[in-house]
Amino acid sequence: MGVKRAYRTIAQARKLARAERRSGSSFDLSLRQRFRGYRRGFLSKSRVIYDFEAHDHEAYLTDYQRFLGTKRINGHWNALIDNKLAFHRVLGEFPTHRPIVYGLLADGRFHAFDPDGAFRNERAADEALEDETDGRGTVLNDGGVEPEQSSPSTRPTAAPIDWVDERLSNGDRLVLKWFSGGGGNNVSFLERRDDTYYYDGSPTSEAELDETLASLENYLVCEFVEQADYANELFPGTTNTIRVLTMFDERDREAFVPIAIHRLGTRASVPVDNFSNGGLSAEIDRERGRLSAAAAYPTEGSVEWHETHPDTGTRIEGTDVPGWASVRDRLLEIAETLSHVPYVGWDLVVTGEGEFSIIEANSYPGVASLQVHRPLLAEERTRRFYRYHGVI
Template sequence: MDLARASQSVNQVRKLLRAERQSGFAFDIPPRRRLELYRRGFLSASGVLYDFESNDPADYLTDYQRFVATKRINGHWNASIDNKLAFHWMLGEFPAHRPVVYGLLTNGRFHAFDPAAGRAALTDGGLGLERPSEAATGKPTERPIDWVDDTLSEGDRLVLKWFRGGGGNTVHFLERADGEYLFDGVPTVESVLGEMLADLEDYLVCKFVEQADYADELLADTANTIRVLTMYDHLAGEAFIPMAIHRIGTRDSAPVDNFSSGGLSAPIDRETGRLGTAAEYPRHGTVGWHETHPETGARIEGTSIPGWEEIRDRLLEIAETFSFAPYIGWDLVVTGEGEFRIIGANSYPDVASLQVHRPLLTDARTRRFYRDHGVV
């Protein structure tokens, strides 16, 4: 193992241990059982999330494998996938499936992007970004609050997200409603908002993506996204989907829909696009299961994603153009029948919200992919 790979492994083990410190001891698990989970490579949360009584633990991708081994699959392309701005520009070939990014907040300034620019030069080391010229952007940099005042109209919404990171912890929402600004739903006077925006470092400013009616009916307070895991099968020369889930927000998770923040995870039938029973993160010691939304009463189980076949097939086409990065977790917002926007991606996606429904390694093709990449 070379030094760079060894350093990466050590760093990922630290993240694994940090995850256990942050959430593991919230679960009432006997010490002996907890040590057994550690020995098998699982965090404490997995001992509650996964059905080890009905399924063989060996059929689950372990937390150690996810944190340490899957991180190696995409090699140096990890940096480009996990950098939200870089990945946005990598999707330049698919403008209909990426959101609008207006610019970047950094050093107390708003830096505008030229919508006609956003080109990317791919190199052996990853992504080389071409910076638009000052002439192309007109006004390349200004105070964030000045840009917001000039741009945000009544009823408009923006998404502010840190250029790295996931889990919804570094995402904010800004809108103008009834003549005032709302920052994460809280009325905020202009002077305070200006200070808050100036303090955001390396945050992308994006147009809010409006979700389709079916997703709005589940819960209108959050963007209810789809997480699709894709793998590229080098033998078959094609991408495939081992599992996909629909995240659904709750009032606890709002304004995001993340599973570990209190959102729901419903499995998607990969052939039909029909949702199954939704799982709720076991904050009180056991996984909750819901056929309907616990707050809105909207039907979850049996709900079909409009135009799922078109969405699935188009995403697979996109994944195949990224065959050099064979392992990606995609985050989609369905905007209409057969239409979607890719709002994010992850190079070594969390699998808890997937495997709460079934273990990944029971599928032979999925197991072979992980084996071929040295994960299992």
């Protein structure tokens, strides 16, 4: 090994070791095993998750390549994807595929978004219309609703608990998520049942909820998307999302899907379905939309595979995503419309036969939950994409 190569290897190992310390992930590997992984570009978790006995190391996109390489693919357009509010506005061209974003929690207030942006819920819009017209659509005053007459739903800002108290009827749910970041972190769920508030599944008093909401900074308040029956049968305790990776092929001038997975929540992962939080990952056959057996994150040192869900007993392997071909093809149309952002990890919820909502996207998505099934670089088209963008 030359001096320059040895220096690069040591620098790479140091960066990966620091990243691992920051993440706090712990696997029962010797220092020698860890360094061997760092030298090849892999964190300790990848040495456990990936099947290096069946596949060569070079067939896998490494953690080092993912950290330093894929982040550069979209360039400054990363901000357009990773800022959830900006991305929501981008999806304005595809309104049937985006959930409603009602407003933002910041500075101890709820900031309602302009109704022209189609963010306001229908009930609030109806109430505002009734206030401003004589019931026949005639405007009574063109100055809008007077502040003292307006409700929390129609004011530009309000105390969060006031807005929630009016907005949330029994049986209603909302999603609260930080404007940036992924991995299921900084996401909470608010529900009202039998006139009691539930925050991430736990009952909370109105005073406690008031304090919690006022403390959330830069959190979007979003519509809760109801998943299709098949996903609810697999596991009803979480919204079970699909992660689809798309790449825009510069040579063929079209988007393609190198891999797609279905994430499934478990009792251990509630309230989210993320793989690293205890959820399951099943690969989706890209042509048929059929699920494989699902992998569980190796908290005990090795990957466990489940043909049926460990909590519900529902069959996973062989389950079909309803209308998968329509979902895939429509998502590819959207990816091609946004071809200036060539690398996207889409998170979507199937809501019916061939119908879906995009809940967010990622500009340099993690690959562990993908490559637990097979190495990404084993397919030449995918390898060519990463090579074109200087990742490998």
